[in-house]
Amino acid sequence: MADDTADETATDDILSQPVTRQEVMAAFLANDIRDGEILQVGAAMPVGEVAVRLAHFSHGPNMELIFIGSRMNVAHLDTLPTPEFGWDRRTVRWAESYWDTGHRFDRVKDWGNRVFFIGGVQVDPHGNTNLIGVGDDHRRLRFRGPGSVGTSTLSTLVGRYYIVLNSHSARTFVPRCDFVSAFGWGEGHPDARRRLGLPGGGPRYCVTPLCVMDFTEDTKRLRLRSLHPGVSVDEVVANTGFELVIPPGEVPTTPVPDPEQLRILRTRADERGALRR
Amino acid sequence: MSHPQRRERIVSEAEAASWVTDGMTIAIGEPAPMAVIRQLVRRGVKDLTVVGSGIALDLLIAAGCVRKTIAYYVGGGAGGAVAPSFRRAAEAGEIEVWECEEGIVAAGLRAAAQGLPFLPWRGGLGTSLPDVNPDLKLMTDPIRGETLIAVPAIGVDVAFLHAAHADAYGNVQHVGGPGWLDLFLYRASDRCAVQVEKILPNEDIRANPGATTIAGVDGVIRAPWGAHPFYSRGYSVQDRAFTRLYVDAATTAAQHGDRGPLDAFLRTYCIEPETHADYLERVGVKQLIALHEY
Numbered sequence: 001m002a003d004d005t006a007d008e009t010a011t012d013d014i015l016s017q018p019v020t021r022q023e024v025m026a027a028f029l030a031n032d033i034r035d036g037e038i039l040q041v042g043a044a045m046p047v048g049e050v051a052v053r054l055a056h057f058s059h060g061p062n063m064e065l066i067f068i069g070s071r072m073n074v075a076h077l078d079t080l081p082t083p084e085f086g087w088d089r090r091t092v093r094w095a096e097s098y099w100d101t102g103h104r105f106d107r108v109k110d111w112g113n114r115v116f117f118i119g120g121v122q123v124d125p126h127g128n129t130n131l132i133g134v135g136d137d138h139r140r141l142r143f144r145g146p147g148s149v150g151t152s153t154l155s156t157l158v159g160r161y162y163i164v165l166n167s168h169s170a171r172t173f174v175p176r177c178d179f180v181s182a183f184g185w186g187e188g189h190p191d192a193r194r195r196l197g198l199p200g201g202g203p204r205y206c207v208t209p210l211c212v213m214d215f216t217e218d219t220k221r222l223r224l225r226s227l228h229p230g231v232s233v234d235e236v237v238a239n240t241g242f243e244l245v246i247p248p249g250e251v252p253t254t255p256v257p258d259p260e261q262l263r264i265l266r267t268r269a270d271e272r273g274a275l276r277r
Numbered sequence: 278m279s280h281p282q283r284r285e286r287i288v289s290e291a292e293a294a295s296w297v298t299d300g301m302t303i304a305i306g307e308p309a310p311m312a313v314i315r316q317l318v319r320r321g322v323k324d325l326t327v328v329g330s331g332i333a334l335d336l337l338i339a340a341g342c343v344r345k346t347i348a349y350y351v352g353g354g355a356g357g358a359v360a361p362s363f364r365r366a367a368e369a370g371e372i373e374v375w376e377c378e379e380g381i382v383a384a385g386l387r388a389a390a391q392g393l394p395f396l397p398w399r400g401g402l403g404t405s406l407p408d409v410n411p412d413l414k415l416m417t418d419p420i421r422g423e424t425l426i427a428v429p430a431i432g433v434d435v436a437f438l439h440a441a442h443a444d445a446y447g448n449v450q451h452v453g454g455p456g457w458l459d460l461f462l463y464r465a466s467d468r469c470a471v472q473v474e475k476i477l478p479n480e481d482i483r484a485n486p487g488a489t490t491i492a493g494v495d496g497v498i499r500a501p502w503g504a505h506p507f508y509s510r511g512y513s514v515q516d517r518a519f520t521r522l523y524v525d526a527a528t529t530a531a532q533h534g535d536r537g538p539l540d541a542f543l544r545t546y547c548i549e550p551e552t553h554a555d556y557l558e559r560v561g562v563k564q565l566i567a568l569h570e571y
Contacts, residue, residue, distance in 0.1 A: 098454025138409040144367040149350045153380030153400025183403035
């Protein structure tokens with residue numbers, strides 16, 4: 001009994017801490033994920049990882065999770081322990097099957113039901129992203145990026161994806177990417193993807209520590225959709241290197257998790273507190 | 278009754294590394310076959326084209342073994358977003374970066390495995406990849422008339438992998454599934470050697486042939502902890518402190534031009550230890566046992 005009381009006190013402590021912006025990002029994304037979808041999360045994407053777990057534990061018992069080479073459904077567990085670090089392969093113990101490159105790329109028929117998260121060194125107004133690098137000459141880049149990972153293919157095929165960034169700055173949000181590694185909406189034509197023969201639905205939202213953006217219907221241009229609590233339009237504009245579409249009227253506030261969602265988030269989806277650091 | 282004996286394929290890490298000569302294309306799997314990689318550094322092999330990723334590839338670049346990379350992700354591991362030696366060498370134009378992506382590399386390896394000159398791939402249409410990598414050609418599909426990317430075959434002279442188990446005859450059984458591209462690398466290679474945590478009796482392989490992931494590799498290397506400092510599925514987790522040693526030394530070299538710590542690292546852990554066992558002695562039993570997966 002004493003232990004239970006201590007646990008409850010510890011949980012109360014955790015739940016009383018202020019909601020962080022990364023948690024707001026994760027909750028927003030979780031609310032947009034539907035039961036039955038297949039979620040693939042890459043490395044170095046803690047917000048995406050927590051969002052997926054949060055959706056799975058709160059309303060997605062039929063989701064399939066693809067984490068670092070394992071495909072799993074852990075709706076029956078209290079938690080899916082967060083890996084201690086990006087490539088902590090111990091998450092493999094919950095695998096129902098192993099997902100090497102062949103498993104992931106040799107059957108794309110169900111990719112319309114698949115959802116992914118993409119980061120970027122640069123993002124342009126039409127949601128094209130760059131993980132290649134920064135500079136004029138590809139042979140002598142000013143900044144060499146990590147490489148495209150699987151984003152060129154995933155962005156081509158998945159039903160939808162989210163652009164998720166760990167920071168929001170004019171260095172990242174540029175009028176034009178020096179290189180494009182994942183095609184969003186090209187030059188901004190609503191037909192751009194169909195014309196190229198890309199079956200996937202493209203980027204749906206861009207989520208940063210400041211705000212959520214979507215795309216205008218006619219020009220597929222990034223548009224401010226909601227501001228995280230405490231963030232102003234001016235702050236977003238000042239940190240975006242191109243003209244962001246600002247809808248008329250008051251910009252809504254991104255919802256913060258309600259107490260029940262916060263409980264699941266902090267005690268089950270992010271028990272290590274990766275998003276509270 | 279006397280009959281011809283089946284040939285065992287067990288080789289030392291040094292012997293497997295000796296299959297590589299300057300200018301070859303090699304592939305390194307995941308988890309990284311570090312016992313062989315350290316031997317390649319030790320031998321001072323040059324001008325390699327490396328199909329690989331991550332810090333293991335970065336180490337080969339740091340040691341001056343690499344002329345060209347075929348890598349879709351060279352992340353920083355314990356350090357920053359980009360591996361330090363890769364970043365520096367690429368920015369300085371010292372290595373050629375064959376710009377690519379996971380699906381594209383898989384298509385090229387599959388083409389090589391199937392003896393085809395190329396295979397088409399859709400991922401990458403609309404991106405800069407065909408612009409910055411002239412080997413990727415836009416093509417018109419003769420069946421439906423769509424535009425696709427023709428990915429040339431990526432042939433591999435020697436592929437090195439690390440897995441949990443194999444028998445002496447080259448039957449490999451992974452624990453926790455094969456790495457990302459490992460099956461593709463094996464199939465695209467002329468020769469393949471696999472480091473294993475444990476060599477199993479042939480009877481154990483026969484008891485569960487469904488678990489055999491690769492049949493008939495050319496060399497089996499006995500290398501417990503052979504992926505150190507990286508993880509080995511079912512055996513050990515990543516040694517982050519040790520990885521940090523390398524990343525810090527390589528970062529000092531890349532960002533401040535001081536190769537002292539990096540050269541010391543390479544000397545201590547790759548060049549001086551003659552064998553994998555010598556390397557493990559330097560790392561120490563305590564540190565290795567602490568990495569046992571549980």
